[in-house]
Amino acid sequence: xxxxxxxxxxxxxxxxxxxxxxxxxxxxxxxxxxxxxxxxxxxxxxxxxxxxxxxxxxxxxxxxxxxxxxxxxxxxxxxxxxxxxxxxxxxxxxxxxxxxxxxxxxxxxxxxxxxxxxxxxxxxxxxxxxxxxxxxxxxxxxxxxxxxxxxxxxxxxxxxxxxxxxxxxxxxxxxxxxxxxxxxxxxxxxxxxxxxxxxxxxxxxxxxxxxxxxxxxxxxxxxxxxxxxxxxxxxxxxxxxxxxxxxxxxxxxxxxxxxxxxxxxxxxxxxxxxxxxxxxxxxxxxxxxxxxxxxxxxxxxxxxxxxxxxxxxxxxxxxxxxxxxxxxxxxxxxxxxxxxxxxxxxxxxxxxxxxxxxxxxxxxxxxxxxxxxxxxxxxxxxxxxxxxxxxxxxxxxxxxxxxxxxxxxxxxxxxxxxxxxxxxxxxxxxxxxxxxxxxxxxxxxxxxxxxxxxxxxxxxxxxxxxxxxxxxxxxxxxxxxxxxxxxxxxxxxxxxxxxx
Numbered sequence: 001x002x003x004x005x006x007x008x009x010x011x012x013x014x015x016x017x018x019x020x021x022x023x024x025x026x027x028x029x030x031x032x033x034x035x036x037x038x039x040x041x042x043x044x045x046x047x048x049x050x051x052x053x054x055x056x057x058x059x060x061x062x063x064x065x066x067x068x069x070x071x072x073x074x075x076x077x078x079x080x081x082x083x084x085x086x087x088x089x090x091x092x093x094x095x096x097x098x099x100x101x102x103x104x105x106x107x108x109x110x111x112x113x114x115x116x117x118x119x120x121x122x123x124x125x126x127x128x129x130x131x132x133x134x135x136x137x138x139x140x141x142x143x144x145x146x147x148x149x150x151x152x153x154x155x156x157x158x159x160x161x162x163x164x165x166x167x168x169x170x171x172x173x174x175x176x177x178x179x180x181x182x183x184x185x186x187x188x189x190x191x192x193x194x195x196x197x198x199x200x201x202x203x204x205x206x207x208x209x210x211x212x213x214x215x216x217x218x219x220x221x222x223x224x225x226x227x228x229x230x231x232x233x234x235x236x237x238x239x240x241x242x243x244x245x246x247x248x249x250x251x252x253x254x255x256x257x258x259x260x261x262x263x264x265x266x267x268x269x270x271x272x273x274x275x276x277x278x279x280x281x282x283x284x285x286x287x288x289x290x291x292x293x294x295x296x297x298x299x300x301x302x303x304x305x306x307x308x309x310x311x312x313x314x315x316x317x318x319x320x321x322x323x324x325x326x327x328x329x330x331x332x333x334x335x336x337x338x339x340x341x342x343x344x345x346x347x348x349x350x351x352x353x354x355x356x357x358x359x360x361x362x363x364x365x366x367x368x369x370x371x372x373x374x375x376x377x378x379x380x381x382x383x384x385x386x387x388x389x390x391x392x393x394x395x396x397x398x399x400x401x402x403x404x405x406x407x408x409x410x411x412x413x414x415x416x417x418x419x420x421x422x423x424x425x426x427x428x429x430x431x432x433x434x435x436x437x438x439x440x441x442x443x444x445x446x447x448x449x450x451x452x453x454x455x456x457x458x459x460x461x462x463x464x465x466x467x468x469x470x471x472x473x474x475x476x477x478x479x480x481x482x483x484x485x486x487x488x489x490x491x492x493x494x495x496x497x498x499x500x
Contacts, residue, residue, distance in 0.1 A: 084305045085264040085296050089120040091470070092294045092307055094268045094323055095315035096123025097133040098245070099448050099455050101252035102463025103313055105167070108259040110471050119261045120307060122296055126265040130390060132317050133249050133456055135423025137340060137365065137374060138242045139355050140457035141184040142208040143234055145199045145497040146433070148482055150206040152458040155478060157239035159460035160248070166460075167255040177247040182366070183236040185222075185354040186498075187408075192359055193232040195497060200234055209237040224349050226408055235354065242355055242365055245456055252459075269304065270295035271312065271326040273442070289327050289442045311470060313446045314439075318424035320449040329441045332488060333450045335387045336427040339376050341397050342419035346371040347411045357500055360404040364412075372418070377401050378500065390422040425453045431493035436462060437469065437484040446470060447485060452499055 091107060093100045104121050111117045128134050140160070142153045159166060163175050188196040196212075203210045213233040218225060221235075257263055272293045278286045291312050297304040314320050318335035325331075348371050355365040364375035377400055379385065385393060397417065406413040428435060428450030435450040448466050451458065461478060468476045475481065482494060 081298065081303060083265065083298065084303075085120050085122065085266065085307050086118065086262060087305070088308045089118045089262070090309065091117060091119045091311045091313060092309045093119065093121045093313040093315055094294070095313075095317055095320070096121050096128075096253070096263070097131055097315065097317055097455075098249045098252060098459040099133075099317070099451075099462060100313070100315035101249060101256055102459045103315060103448060103466045104261045104463075105252050105256040105259070106464045106467035107470065108256060108261060110467050112471075115260055119256075120264055120309075121256070121261060122264045122266055122268055122294070124265075124267040124299070126299060128246070128249075130424075131249075132424045132426065133245050135340070135390075135421055136245050136453075136456050137363070137376070138245045138456065139184070139365070139500075140179075140243065141236060141240045141355070141454075142206075143184055143186055143199065143203060143210060143236055143240070143498055145195075145202060146494060147202055147206050148478075148480065149433070149454070149458070149496060150203050150208055151478055152461045152480075153454075154206065154208060154239060155461040156458050160243065161239075163251065167251040169255060169258050175247070175251045177251065178244045179241065180243070180366075181238065181241040182352070183238075183354040184234075184240045185236075185356045186234040187218075187230050187357065187359050188232045188234075189229055189359045190231045196232050196234055199498060208239070211235045211237055222349070222352070222354075224409060224411060226410055228407075229359070240355070248456070248459075252463075264296060266296040266298050266305075268294055268316075268323060268326075269297045271323065272306070273327050287441065289329070290444055291327065291442065311444050311446065313448060313466060313470075315448045317426040317449060317455070320426060320447070324439065324442075324445075327442055327445070329439060331435070331439075331447075331449075332430040333426055333428055333435070335424040337385045337387050337390065337422050338378065338425055338453075339385075339392050339396055339420065339422050341375050341392075341401065341417055342367060343373050343375060343412070343415040344371055344418050345373065345412055345415040347414065348373060349409065349411070356408070358404060358408050360408075362401050362404045362408075363500060364405060364409075373415075375401060375405055377404070387424065390424075392420045392422050394420070426450055426455065428452050430488050431495050432499050433494050433496050434458070434462065434480075434483050435485055435488070436465060436480050437486075439485055440489060452496075 093104055100121055104119050107117055107119050125131055140153060140157060142150050144150050160177060160179050163177060167175050200210055200212055213235055215227040215230050218230060218233045219227050271291050273289050273291045276288045278288055280286055293306045293308045294312060295304055295306050314323050316323055321331045321333050353366045357363050362375065362377040364373050367374045426449050432452040435447045437447060439445045439447055446466055446469060448462055465475055465478055465480050487494060
């Protein structure tokens, strides 16, 4: 109706203009008695043209609105948020860190028919400002005490060396994750030398190229190092070093999205599930749960969207325990805060500097060029900081890090702290190892969490393993059954002795 009222107003305006024009013609007479109509006609023609254009626009708008009001029209007064996840998906991955996006990539890589799987990745932090992946030190190593961890990192290192064969996108720039293969250097005192030798045997048997160095050999190779108190050193010769965590995460994300994975920024606030009461072959009652939908709340909003799904992958890192609590089952994973300090020391170690792990627990590595380094240390159980925020404790550097750092590398006595940050470990309190596989009490929840500080470096191999479990029903390339949740139920920990 408003469109028709607008037409009536335009017609009244037109009639008024025509009347004014005729009156002007009667009054505008030349000295010889002729009408001065030439000027009036020229002006009125321009006015007619503009008015009819407006009439056409108003009429077209009225027709569109009338059509929208008819039954069957797609017009709706409700504005739909384009950032909402879809109402249905095959697989929902909770956690948009590097592990979550790796799982998403391998799922699409392994799907047998194009676009057969609808995969949604839900990430709570759209800026990734608190993401554990981004806030990590970016290291990758094969020097572990468990053979399975060695294999995981070897496979992941091969993936990273040939990353463009996997994550390259046609007609876009090649992927460069700035992989610096400078090796890891572990130092051990008299009390840790025997354990280092045992770990070295495991690593060599798995195929890792790791070299043991005496204090004399260590001093010859790294003259800037103080070898006092060092009984033995272990040095990785290849496939070890560090990379840019954001570049790896973003490469996985961009590739997965180019393959059809749906990205959603929001928080999983509810897992709607059904409960089935079953009995074992011995007649013992068993409660089995199955997730039916995931409720996703949009950031900074009360708006939410339930997503019906067949499978949920819990890759929520340090906060993955919250998801299992939503279905009433336990998970021994909790956040542990770790500090990283950026220091500047013009006289510090040069380009040959490895990622050094001292027997005291402190670590450091080079950060670019120009005498910049990052350093830190894992606190003891008694020193574990509060995890409610990511504030940095600078006194921890003064008391726990700097003294050991300056003792091991004398040049660091003259360093200056230029920056710092804190991030979370997804710390497995049971045995500090990954939990990979289906939760025994929730038949459609797959776990990829609890890495306790080495999730970034193992993400390519773990992502493929989880995709194999979902699509093939079992591990195909690496047998990671030892990381299954069953070991927690059976109280059989697989302790990793090389946790940094």
